[in-house]
Amino acid sequence: MSGNKEVITGSDFKRMVMGAYSEFLLEYESINALKGGGTLPGTHILRTMGAAVQPLADTKDDGIGGLSRRVAAAAIFGARGSSGVVLAQLFRGIGKGLLGKYNATSSEFGKAFQYGILYAQRVLPDSPERPIITVAKAVAKGAYHAVRANVPITEILAAAIDAGEDALMRIGREDAGARIMFTFLNGCMKGLDGNFVSPGMSLSLGLEAKSGMPDPRADKVAPYCLQFRVKNANTDTDALRRQLKEIATFVQLMRQHGGVAIHLHTDHPGAVLEQAVGWGPLRDMRVTNMSETHALTPQDAVMPVATVAVADSEAAAKDWQRAGASIVVAGSSDACPSVSELVNAAHSDFAETYVLVAASRDYRLVFEQARRLLGSRVELVLTESEDQAKKALAAFDAQQSAKKNAARMQAAADA
Known part of the structure; x- marks a missing residue:
């Protein structure tokens, strides 16, 4: 085993993520x-990456653990289409x-990257085995051997690419997933080397206007329930x-016990609380990362079940x-709704329980990711x-x- 002493910092991780986003801008x-991955998988993956890179713009966390967690939360919550869900699980x-x-x-x-491959594999059915699964298994194996050899991260990524x-x-064939x-791997390597076109620069040059390129600001998500x-x-x-609507997406207020009960969704709960200390004494604070499995407690729901x-x-x-x-959520096969849009619908407390009806593969x-959460x-x-x-x-x-209802509705659809 070599004496490799390389250290990967939060700044390195930022460059890797931005490098991957830059590469998807070029390749989407x-x-x-390509076939596979559903309708417009490249657009869905780019929009998922757009959500993932947003926290990197203004976060004050410099640690690689904190940054990777924030990126994963944004990717999972902002995931669109099958390809976006798989990528989000990689980040997770x-x-x-x-x-x-x-x-x-x-x-x-390198070990964390192997975890990512395993999480991504889990959301895809094992049979029939798609090229993306075959490639993912080979990539994980290539990364494993490189990690065992204790080589630098660029060599780990290179070994993973070669194995894939x-x-x-x-x-003998490639699909969109592969x-x-x-x-993603090539973008991470370019990001580490600093050898990539800045996505911010690309957008500032107006490339999205010329080619219909999605603007990542449209995919910013608020994965924390406060x-x-x-x-x-x-x-x-x-x-x-x-005031709250300027710093949060979903906002509910209710007069309660000589004060106000507040329920909102934001990407920076600390910024909300910093303002809230001036409104009066704060009580019963709870922050939930909605990109992880969590239990909802319905508040005065209008009906027991909604579709x-x-x-x-x-x-x-x-x-x-x-x-x-x-309830109707905006989206189509070409512009698949994000996980966050489905989760936000359930957080509205319109009903105690929900049946989500998907009209497209x-x-x-x-939808399955939303149910897991x-x-x-x-x-x-x-x-x-x-x-x-x-x-x-x-x-x-x-x-x-x-x-x-889900059982009887599924039976009616399949009849």
Whole structure:
């Protein structure tokens, strides 16, 4: 074993993530042209990466463990399409492997990367084995041997790429998933070397306007649920709501026990609390990372069970509501709804439980990811067309539980 003493810092990790995003900016259209990964997998992966890089712009955390956790939370919450969910799980595994570390050795980072590959594999069905799974297994094996040899991180990434390319040659075909894996690895290597075009510079030059490139600011997510009470009977709730909407996405206020109970979603809970100390004494503070499995406690829900569907326009939304959808989330096969949009719908406390109805195969992994995060308050009905989804909605019975409704609705869709 060599005496490699390399240390990977938070700054190194930032450059790797930005390098990967830069590489996807260059490759997403060619990924869209490949089979596998659903409709427009390149666009979905780019938008997921757009959500992932947002926390790097203004975070004050310099440690690699804290940064990787923030990136993972944003990626999981901002994931779009099957490809986006797989990438988010890759970041999740890396974050788990780096948890609590300020810096990491090459070996520690290599092991964290292996965790990432394993997490990404878990969300994909084992049969039939897709090229992305075959490549991922080979990449993990290549990384394992390089980690054992205690070589620098660039050599670990190079060994992973070489092993994946050998596996792809044996398969004899490439799909979008395999290309995504190689694009990510190559981008990380370029980021470490500083050999990449700055995504910020690309966007400032107006490339998104010329080519229809997604603007990452549109995919910024608020993965932290913050709940607390302000003990001040004189609080102006309307003024407070306006102020909170400037720093949070979802905001609920309720007068309670001589004060105000606040429930909001934000990407910087500390910034909210820093302002809140001036509103009055704070009580019962709770911060939940919604990108991890968590339990929701419904507050004064309007109904016991509600249905959620996806629509690509206002007219389509009205059509889905006429078909029986209680809540409609914006999205389409080309612009898949993000995990955060589905989770936010459930956090609205419109109902105690929800049945999410997917009208496209492209939605499946995103819907399944939302259910993993929300647990028993959510059930899924997975269909492959709008006609099937509307048959499912027609079978909804408001007197039945979410679980019983999901079973009868799925049966109606499959009939």
